[in-house]
Structures are given as structure tokens and as C-alpha cells.
Amino acid sequence: DQQVKQNSPSLSVQEGRISILNCDYTNSMFDYFLWYKKYPAEGPTFLISISSIKDKNEDGRFTVFLNKSAKHLSLHIVPSQPGDSAVYFCAAADQTGANNLFFGTGTRLTVIP
Amino acid sequence: KAGVTQTPRYLIKTRGQQVTLSCSPISGHRSVSWYQQTPGQGLQFLFEYFSETQRNKGNFPGRFSGRQFSNSRSEMNVSTLELGDSALYLCASSLEGTDYYGYTFGSGTRLTVV
Numbered sequence: 001d002q003q004v005k006q007n008s009p010s011l012s013v014q015e016g017r018i019s020i021l022n023c024d025y026t027n028s029m030f031d032y033f034l035w036y037k038k039y040p041a042e043g044p045t046f047l048i049s050i051s052s053i054k055d056k057n058e059d060g061r062f063t064v065f066l067n068k069s070a071k072h073l074s075l076h077i078v079p080s081q082p083g084d085s086a087v088y089f090c091a092a093a094d095q096t097g098a099n100n101l102f103f104g105t106g107t108r109l110t111v112i113p
Numbered sequence: 114k115a116g117v118t119q120t121p122r123y124l125i126k127t128r129g130q131q132v133t134l135s136c137s138p139i140s141g142h143r144s145v146s147w148y149q150q151t152p153g154q155g156l157q158f159l160f161e162y163f164s165e166t167q168r169n170k171g172n173f174p175g176r177f178s179g180r181q182f183s184n185s186r187s188e189m190n191v192s193t194l195e196l197g198d199s200a201l202y203l204c205a206s207s208l209e210g211t212d213y214y215g216y217t218f219g220s221g222t223r224l225t226v227v
Contacts, residue, residue, distance in 0.1 A: 100146065
């Protein structure tokens with residue numbers, strides 16, 4: 001039972017344009033969300049996060065939006081750069097403090113120069 | 114500072130065998146979590162250890178086990194390997210386990226079961 005879903009396995013974007021990666025979740029107990037970036041042969045690295053008390057968090061070119069009523073979050077990358085080409089995972093943590101993250105299946109972003 | 118080190122990087126085993134994977138966390142990190150990554154399933158939580166105690170376990174069969182040593186290094190063991198256990202196994206270390214933004218992942222161990 002996949003509680004965090006990324007329905008787009010892949011996305012291609014021209015360099016300089018906006019990349020929008022989407023993520024949906026089903027568990028209303030999730031209260032903290034993160035995006036990770038993964039290059040081949042490396043582990044995921046933390047990119048940006050958002051708490052459920054916010055609806056937006058920005059860090060440089062990266063912005064995460066959270067719509068709690070729709071149980072949906074998105075990651076915007078503006079402008080997209082070739083070095084952003086990677087697999088992006090969204091992840092969620094719940095209020096029980098169970099010390100584990102629930103991950104989506106990932107979206108492979110390709111930024112075309 | 115040194116990152117999270119996982120050994121070995123690659124492993125090929127035969128069905129029915131057992132395997133032990135190792136994870137050395139960042140110095141000072143007391144929490145180590147293990148995840149299995151397979152195509153189409155994303156990362157699935159296996160278990161988390163903190164100060165040598167398993168605090169949480171995911172929905173995996175008892176063939177998957179782990180432990181943590183006093184220096185915070187962790188091992189996971191898979192017994193009676195099945196073809197479906199072929200995956201990338203990732204560990205992540207953090208200070209407390211609940212500081213998710215502070216998770217640092219290793220590069221993983223790629224296990225192939227033939």
C-alpha cells in the first residue's frame with residue numbers, strides 16, 4: 001500500500017524553464033514532507049522540506065508547495081539546470097514519531113541543455 | 114567530515130544463502146535506518162536503530178534482521194535469500210532519528226540474488 005505516490009516516472013524540461021514535480025499522499029497523519037535528490041550510484045541527498053503548518057517553503061531555486069486539503073505537494077525548480085538531472089523522491093513522516101520516512105517511487109528529471 | 118559508508122558496494126548471492134551488509138554512520142550520529150529500494154516501489158523502510166536498540170520496524174518478513182553496535186555501526190542480515198530480495202539497500206544516519214532533514218544516506222549496497 002503506497003502511501004506516498006509520484007505518478008510521473010519521468011519528466012523532461014528545457015534548461016532555463018520551470019520543472020514541476022508532483023507528489024500525492026493518502027495518510028492524513030503525515031505532518032512533515034521532504035524532497036530528496038538522487039544521482040546514479042549515490043545515496044539520496046536532502047533537498048528541501050516543509051512542515052504541515054506551512055504551505056510554501058523556498059530555498060534558492062527550489063520551492064515546495066503543500067496543499068493539505070488535496071494531500072498534494074509539489075517541487076518547483078526555477079530555472080532548471082542540466083545539473084538538476086536526477087531522480088527526485090518525495091517523502092513523508094507522520095505524527096507518531098515512528099522514526100521512519102515513507103517514500104514515493106521517484107521521478108526522473110532530465111534537463112535538456 | 115566522512116559520510117555514511119556502506120560495504121560492500123555490490124554483492125551477488127545465490128537463492129537460499131544469507132548475507133550481511135554493513136553501515137558505518139557519520140561520527141556522532143546515533144540513529145541508523147535501513148531502506149530497500151526496488152524499481153517501482155521506491156524506498157521501503159526496513160528498520161531503525163538508536164543506541165543499539167531497534168526502535169521501529171517496517172513490514173518485512175523475519176528473514177530481515179539487523180543490529181547496532183556500541184560505536185553506532187549497524188549491520189543488516191537477510192537469511193534464506195529469495196530472488197525478490199534483489200535490490201539496492203540504503204542506510205541513513207542521523208543524530209536522533211527524528212531529524213529527517215538531517216538524514217545522510219550512504220551510496221548503498223546493490224544485492225543481486227541469482
